[in-house]
Amino acid sequence: MNNLIWFRNDLRIADNSSLNKACSGDKVMGIYCFDPLLFGMGDYGFRKTERFRARFLIETVIQLKENLKKLNIPLFVYLDSPKNRIPKFIHEHGIQNVFLQKEWTRDENKARDAVIAHVPASVNFEESYDQFLFHPDDIPYDSFQQIPKVFTEFRKKCETYGKVRPTLESPKVRPSTNLVENNSEVPSLKDLGLNNFSIDTRTAFPFQGGETNAQERVQDYFWETQKLAFYKKTRNGLMGPGYSSKLSAWLANGSISARTIYWEVKEFERVVRKNQDTYWLIFELIWRDFFKYVSLKHGNDIFHIGGILNRKYKWKTSKRTTESWISGQTTEPFINANMKEIAHTGWMSNRGRQNVASFWSRVLEQDWRIGAAYFESMLLDYDVHSNWGNWMYNSGVGNDPRNRAFNSRRQAERYDPNGKFQALWLQETLF
Template identity: 55%
Template sequence: MQKKQNDIALVWFRNDLRVQDNTILNNAIRNHKSVIACYCFDPKHFELSRFGFRKTEKFRTKFLIETIEDLKTNLKALNIELFVSIESPTSYIKQLVDSFNITSIYLQKEWTSEEIETLKTVRASLPIEIVITDYFDQFLYHPDDLNISFSEIPHVFTNFRKKAEKYSQIKSVIENHSPEKIDNIINPTQIPTLEELGFENFASHPNSAFPFKGGESHAINRLFHYFFHTKKLGFYKKTRNGLVGTDFSSKFSPWLANGSISARTIYWKVKQFEKEHFKNDSTYWLIFELIWRDYFKYISVKHQNNIFKVGGILKKVYDWKSDEHQVLKWIDGKTRSPFVNANMIELKKTGWMSNRGRQNVASFFAKDMLLDWRIGAAYFEAMLIDYDVHSNYGNWMYVAGVGNDPRDRTFNVDLQAERYDANGKFQKLWLQETLF
């Protein structure tokens, strides 16, 4: 075991907002006697994207605030103070480094362009002797254990899944430890309110399929509810295409997206469920979906910024349109399809949409309306509580025909409505809403 250093380490939280099963946090605790942490509500995350949408809208912002509140409490129990800022990381981290004589910074490794650029500017602002260490910690199958190089990630998901399941191991969950308490530490920072971040406060919509709060504690509560209290996990494969209610699917994605819970934690809890109760297609299918999540992350590692380009990873040329009037019809739920409209109204009112809905509205946007798929992806980025850059752009490329779907399918939204909303319950629920 490495001998602990006497200096104070800084853990810079980004999309790993948990204390349980957190490689970065635990490495800092293992290597240093004392640790502080920080989170920055980076102003860039609330600016307009090039397509005119705010990069983070009110739904995910509220969920994020709740997450940071929970993280602060959970870190405090480990003798770690969380410093929070609405300044840029470049400015604020330098302040912390200077104030606490920090020599080591720990963070989760990111690989998409905006995160890389932010880290570069932070590095440039600090003395050269500051050691910044980052680790991959978003995956179910860690890159070191995958036995597939990034350049050899298969183009078809099934090939990836079969190789991963056959040749790779999933790491155990990391146990928590506490560093030494820092005497007389003063933390005057406050977690910002919605209003301070430019939004009006709001209550969750009464019909929302995701009425849950942000934070690791709520993620763990949801897991135990879905797995052990109700045993809904055992019916997941049959119900996952549902459209109304809270329990047709696990709803883990918002907590996974900001790292409030790890994919490993969910995996090993599935295994515990299988051991204590039963194993069936549904228990496997939740793991199957976690592998899909991993796959889109590995695709983005392999293809880098191509996932944001109009031709996608296939570099295909389509005659995309960017008609603002047509885009607004899609956003406002005023297309020819009642099923698409109901899903889009649900998104606008709640920040949530089912997986089935997302596939249909995205396909309709790109294949029926022939609109530039990146505009739709940017709108999802703004609105979704569970926005994850890799899954969002991976799925949009997939349905637009520029990604990992070898069949380049088009969803027939009318047939999909008949199959998944045969009695029209979902459409009636949301089409009665008046949009302002």
Template identity: 60%
Template sequence: MDTALVWFRNNLRVQDNSSLSNAIASGKRVIGLYSFDPRQFQIGDFGFKKTEKYRAQFLIETVQNLKKNLNNLNITLIVTHEHPEITIPELIDQHNISEIYSQKEWASEENEVTLAVEKKLSNVKHHTYYDQFLFHPEDIPFDTFGDIPQVFTQFRKKCEKEGSVQPLQEKIEALPSKNLLDEESDMPNLQELGLDTFIKDQRSAFPWKGGEDEAWNRLNDYFWNTKKLQYYKKTRNGLVGEDYSSKLSAWLANGSISARQIYWEVKKFENEIISNQDTYWLIFELIWRDYFKYVSLKHGNDLFKIGGILNKEYDWKRNDKAEREWINGNTTYDFVNANMIELKETGWMSNRGRQNVASFWAKEQQQDWRVGAAYFESMLIDYDVHSNWANWMYNAGVGNDPRDRKFNIKRQQEMYDGNGKFVRLWTQNELF
């Protein structure tokens, strides 16, 4: 039977998924693949595993949920712990695959995997889709990626005025049951990925599991059950607890939910409940996320170079003792320490925390900012290649910050943790 393969990457959802929708529209039998690529669990250039236990566990949960949701549509998801360029040619032979559908990924490591797969393809079409944006590349008011402004505000205002957000794709319904393969594949566990098992820290501000279902549970709770969305801007710089921000970034990062889905849900909330600065601010943050993806498309590998997109030269240092103190929360700042301990123990850190610990590392310690970016890549549950590396460039003064600011960390602590609750929680083991 002529078969279409959906190669899932960072688009781990069933609904509003261009790859899946187009594969189904082809009229062929549809099967899915997710590869736990061993390269993603190896030690990178700066001495950290590319993916540590927190995000790996979240990813396992996400793929389990994807498998269940695809199964409900009578689509089989094959899961491997192998390089895609090895698995995909084998599947092509086994299942008479004539077309592959995937989300377009362009950062260098992801692109290398794409090219390695495509080298092995003959007489098989590979369709890719820009599916991780709020404003699709076809709908932004810039002729080329080279025209993307160096300053966010210019990008935002032009997109808000002249851009448009595409409607959601039609809901996917179940295929005939004969589409299912009689095939089981094993989901790797943390130990099989070379990682340690762990028990979730009860202090975590991010206690949720991975997957499309959990993403929608969280969104429905934050938007519709508690209606906390209407206070988002006022609370988003919080540090303690589940509800100071939407916390949707982790599901967005691996594509369990799309930026479009969140946008249209905000619009629905604005129509039915309230439209204010707070509801707008969540969309504002989605535009920031888009912006860093476009910065990445414009500048390519400069995101990962020490001079960043500005090619600026600083006297960056590389000190193992400073690195250990930063990672373990043994610096001279309680506020930095609490945030770094939270990251180490949970895989999560607030937006406010991230700005401060990055400013400390890059601006005060003048340590190679890429070490910090690589550590975040390893540890963060919500790691996204474009947001992480572009934010680190921004904080290090080699990116898109026109003011090249440095945080006054003591002042930040007074403003955002004046009562000391957050610092005590992570430095004195205080429970909620």
């Protein structure tokens, strides 16, 4: 039995359902495609993946390839679309089973369906829901259509009646006798049509991609510095690596699983301390789950201008306004500082994201999807569900029951009272 793991947003060997299932075969191989479509222009004039996340992804795939090699599992990496490469690979290697993480949004569905359409019907595709904290089979809802509109209701019910599954062990080293020659190479930024760059020394995310680096971040944040014990108090910070866990980028491409983080928090609570701060990291993982279930329930509505509420606003579209927002040249210094941060680093704090999204959609009244697409392009930790879910939430077309807007000046006074963050990013224009 020849099995293939089609890696997508599950770029790890630990707690990986598809990998574990595939290892029941005689021959096991992995494949990852750098799809050129994901590095081309999107619907709103931005590259779908800019240089920051692209390099993080390259680093991640290099590390995945190395970790799989230790298990005697080759990872074949191609700069090609899945529909062009995977059917050929299946034919050349006599693949009978393909294991992959279940995705459900537009681009991912198109990629999967195109591959299935070009292989014999005898090839079995087995998808696993493997990106959740609470697996779909373990939530207290009979169908995705029952997912509530309000997060608090979802959270309380899942905490009461749901369960978090234990993590899966990494597979054992496989016999070297069935190894397949693998001369494929991970592409460079240049291969992807992107320029190389140096990391900005001001960044709050000076980390590299990959499963090993994700595990090292957990070790540092949980156990060496024990900053987890203060997470709720510091999570609205703006500067430096330590104010939050910074695990979102590794979670987004699946270098680490939500279950792994959850059980590590539980171990920390057992060994060190349990408080509101430790719980709050789990709280944020449940938010992440919630937006995934929202997109499962509403499908492509999360990309529509009316959002999941089909609410009608008189949205504007102005190229000049877009350029001033992106370049950090609006009337609000706090907004400008955050926009310069993402432009230079691919990172922005949670507090910053809420403010710039609210300013874009509520104050400037610009089409919220343009802002969401810009974030998709730039963010190191872009996750389709969280990004578009949060943008809907902050733009009045999503899951915010209070339909609130942020006052960026008051927010700056509260979260940057001494102006240090603004000075860091606006020094060339204001100081």
